[in-house]
Structure formats: C-alpha cells, structure tokens
Amino acid sequence: MAVDTLRNDRFLRALRREPTDTTPIWVMRQAGRYLPEYRATRAKAGSFMGLATHPEWACEVTLQPLERFDLDAAILFSDILTIPDAMGLGLSFAQGEGPRFERPVRDAAAIERLAVPDMDRELRYVMDAVRLIRRTLDGRVPLIGFSGSPWTLACYMVEGEGSRDFARVKALAWNEPALAHRLLDIVARSVSAYLIAQAHAGAQALMVFDTWGGMLGPGPFREWSLRYMAQVVDAVKADPASRDLPVILFSKGANGHLEAIADTGCDGVGLDWTIDVGEARRRIGDRVALQGNLDPSVLRASPDVVAHEARAVLDAFGHHPGHVFNLGHGITPEVDPESVKVLVDTVHAHGRAIRGG
Template sequence: MRNDLILRAARGEKTERAPVWVMRQAGRYLPEFRKLREEYDFFTICQTPKLATEATLQPINRYDGLLDAAIIFSDILVIPQAMGLKVVMLPGKGPSLPDPLKSPEDMRLRLKGKIDVQQELKYVFEAITMTRHELQGRVPLIGFVGGPWTLMTFMTEGRSNRMLSKVKNWMYKNPNDSHELLRKITDVTVDFLVGQVRAGAQMLQVFESFAGELSPLDFERFLLPYLIEINDRVKAELKDDAVPMAVYAKGAWFALDSLADSGYEIVSLDWTHDPAAAKVIVKGRVTLQGNLEPNVLMGSDEEIVRETEKMVRAFGSSERYIANLGHGIVPGASVEGMELFLKTVHRVGREIGETSRQNHCTEDEEGFIV
C-alpha cells in the first residue's frame, strides 16, 4: 500500500494526519458519473464489474491524492435482490421494492431458502477484485453492506418511509417472525462480507441507516444483537485475514456507548453528535469517523472551510479519527465544494500534527528537557 493511513487509524495507531473519505463519494454529484448514467441504468452499473470499477475509481482519479480510501460502487439492496426480491431505482425517488413482503407467510413463500452468495453476488466480488488491481495500492478499498434492520425496513416498507409503519407493525405484532427475517438477512450479510474481504476489500462498513427510528429498548432488541453477531462471525470466519470493520447507526445517538463495546474498530457518527461529547463517551475504545453535515458542501467556500476546520480540530487529527461526512454526499453538492472539504481536512490535519510535534518534549541523555 502506498497509502495505508486509514488502516492505521482504524487500528488505533497514531497518524500524521486524519485520513478522509466520503460516504457515497462515487455517485451522482460527479459529472463523469452522470455521463455514465446516460448510457446505463443504476443496477446495470452495479452488476457489471467493469462499470462498477470505473464508478469506484472516478472520485479517486478526480481528487488524486486527497482521498485516503475507495469504496466499492454498489448498493445496500443487492442483498434483498439476492434473496429473491425485485429492486428498481426510480428517477428522482431512489430505490424501491415494488412488491415488498406483506406478511410472515409472504416471507416464507417468496424468499429463497439457502442462498449461494458466491453465485448470487458474484458480480460484486469480481468488481472488488478488479478495482483492487486497478487501484495499484494507491488507497485501500472499502466493502460494505446494509445492516439487517435497515434491509428489513426496505423489504417490508418497499421504500424509504419516514413513518415506518409497516416494519413496526411486523415488530410489534410478529416479533418472532421479525427475528426470523433479521436472522435470514444476517446470515446472508455475514457470507457477503466474508466474500468481499476474500475478493480484496481491506475494510468493511455496515450501514444501519434507519437505526435512529428505533427506541433505545427496540434498538437493544431488534438491532444491536445482529450487529454484534455480524462482527463476531465475520472475524471468526476470516481469522487472520480479518480487516477493520466500521458501523454506522444513523440517528442512534443514545447507543454510542453500546456501539463502542460492540467489537467494531470504527464507529461512524452522523452530524447530530458533538465530537467532544462522543470522545468522552467512547474513551478511546474505538476510532471515530465523521461527521460533517452533508449539506455544508452546498454552502459558501467560507462556510465549508469553517465547519470542516471546526470538526477536525474538535475530533483531533493524530489518533483514532477518520474524517468523513455525517451521511452520504448529497447529489447537489459541487465537485469544487468536495475538493475544498478534502483540502481543508488535509491542511488542518497537518497543522495539528506540526503543533503536536513542536509541543512534544523529550529528555536528552543528561535528563534535561529539550
């Protein structure tokens, strides 16, 4: 690796500056990606390794030397697809399952039994391997999945829905059946993550985008046990080949202490967390990642610089921190705003590192402070 900064930060090692990457850094805010979408639909890009590789590399090439990781171009809903459900991308509305699961009986009738992840999601593994070769060690490659609760939400609601009435109907009317569905998703998720590492992923992230829609008690009941199980099983299967794993539980501010104890090396924070408070809660147990409000990148240059600098200085930049947004980059963000964000992280990180070195005192062989 020519740049292993993010892997060192994930392991809790001191770094010369905070590494930085951005959730959804490969996607529709980039003009080169929009051009690709003029020729191919979204899931064709996901399912064609050459195209997925091209999309993954677009931000790495555009922001050469500014991004410290690539994340494979894919989608969290490839798992429901592999389990037998149809997923489409609706223009201007995002992903949709036109025929979601309507009942526990529906779940048992329509979902596949034993799923051959190596076959069903082969295209993702091939894209990861191809991308690793194309990166040539420039930066590490991140693989990812959606968490079981978030995928269950999509599979029962059919789309992103603020009320989540259907999935919560399952939870409270059919708790045992809900756990059965979460168990099915967890099993596929573990196999998928293991396969991503064996294909070449060097870090993993689990996205629980709807975590904050649960009460603290329901989080402990329907979400946290599966997150912990995923981490434990993936590492047990990979053994010496295990890689750092990150968990992102959007909106679950109340669960930060539990997440820090969940076994993941990295906890990614949304923008509602106060950096200083988060550091006090985790007490150095994990690397923190985040957490700039994504819409800041649509603001003025002065605002981007001010908010980014404030964030990096609050988290610190030499140990157990990875700079990122608090959620995925928004489609309306400008490429110039993204570049300014990345350059500001680099600049402030270097300044913090230089100050730290200047303030570091050592004793010479006679015992004097030098």
C-alpha cells in the same frame, strides 16, 4: 487476492488507532451524481442497477473521485439492497421515487421462503467488481466493502419501498416478534456472508450502514438493530478472511447508543452530524476509532465556510489517534466538486498542523 503494498495506509492506521501524519478522509457516496463523469458513465449504463451490476462500470465510477481528490480510501460502488434483490424480491429504481420491491416480505410464508443468497451465483457481480477495483487500485489506497444493516434491509424488505416511518416493519416487530427475529436472523446471516465474501474478493475494510436504526426507541434499537449488527460483527471476526479487517458501524440517528455500538467488537463507529465529535470521543474513549462527521449541507456553502467547519470538526476531535474524517451522511447531488476538493485539502492540511507535521 494477490498481495499488494499500500502506498497510503492512513485510513487503516486510523481505524487501528495508530498515529498518522494527518487525518485520513473519504466521503460517503463519494462516487455519485455530483460528479459529471459519474453522470456520463451512468448514462452509458442506462440505469443505476445497470451501472452497479456491470463490474467494469462499477470499477470506473469507484475510481472517479480518486482521480479528482486526494482521498484516503475507495469504497465499492454498489447499493445496500443487493442482498434482498438476490433473495428474489424484485428490486427496481423508479425515476425520482427511489427503490421498490415487486415482492415485499409481509407474512410468515414469505419469510420462510427466504434463504441466504449464493454469493458466487446471485452476487457474483459484486465480488467481480471488488476484485477488479482492488486490482486496478494496485495499492493506491485501501478498498472499503459494505452492506446495509439487517434492520435497514428488513425495513425495505417488509415495506417494499422507502417510507417516512416504516410502520409495517415496526408493526411486525411488535405484533409478531418471533417472526421478525426469524427475518432479521436470516438477513444478518446473509449480511455476514456478503461481507466475508467481499473480504475474500479483496476488500480491506468493511462498513455496515444502519440507515434506519435511529428511527427506533432505545429498547427496540437494542433488540432489532444493535443485536443483529453485533451478530454480523461476530461472524465477520470469526472468519479467517475477514477477522483482521476493520469493521465500521454507522447507525444514523443513534447517538444515544454510541457506547453500546462500540461494545459490539467493531473497530470504528460512524457518527452523523448531530453530535459533537469531541463529545463522542469523551463518551467512547479510545476503545474504537470514530468516523465523521461534517454536516453534508456544509458542502453547499462557500469555500471559506467549508474550510472553517472542517477545521472545527478536527479541532473538536483533537490531537488523538483514531479519527477518520467523513460527512455525517452521504454527499448530495447538488454539491460542487470544487467544494469537495476544498474539504479534502483542508482536512489534510489542518490534520498535519494538529499533529505538528
């Protein structure tokens, strides 16, 4: 990947806990259905996976929010389930029903057949998209690559679809722990290879989405989720292409484990909206940067409320380095794009005020 000079490096500086002129902001699912231009491009692609597997369209929708809003980072448009799809589980998205796997993994034979995907073959479309997006950005803002966490991917792989409680994968972990560990290990090695490949292709930061880690109790979280996120961080930090890239871990609903997440060696900890960001900072200190954590539902309120709540998050964090503003989870399709503009502009303006800029 050719070297380019970043014209806006606030996001990376914040993750390194260096001073910035204002608080950087990006939004989870910032390329999504709330944008009419995204809906138009998806209609051309014919399906979500048609969009995600077409590098030119993936690049187009990745950059769409940056044309509307003064965001400080772009995030690759893709899906967390690309890895199990590349393992041959047969991913599909039914209208209004979410993801499904044709061949879920529910016994020892199925787990033994799994292998780390070939990144240059099964997942080349992702790397092609990363290269194209990085080239098209041309130093405008950093590009974030990402993956689902091993535990979250295993949830879908065993269940075969979304679930309220993911009882099947929990039963596997309780009844056949050695088998569950084999599954999680191969998924962790796949996630590590996937993130490292994105770094080779040009990603400038990496994020792990542990969407379902918070559904586990304290002991199981450490055993089945945290342990394998730490394995991924270790692998990423050991590879020459990715060792200097900041890594953010976001484990939704896992506020009881923030200190342990910070101890994995990651550079940033993502927060959902159910914890005060000031409390999180007091608990973690300045060991890592914090990312978050406005309630996504606030964006459906009036502009005055959006601005007020954004300022409240910034005030709670205070005048310290190491804060990346984000939502506490992904933006929802019902949001008015004008509310996102209010959010972004408020964060930058109030962030400058806090820093005396």
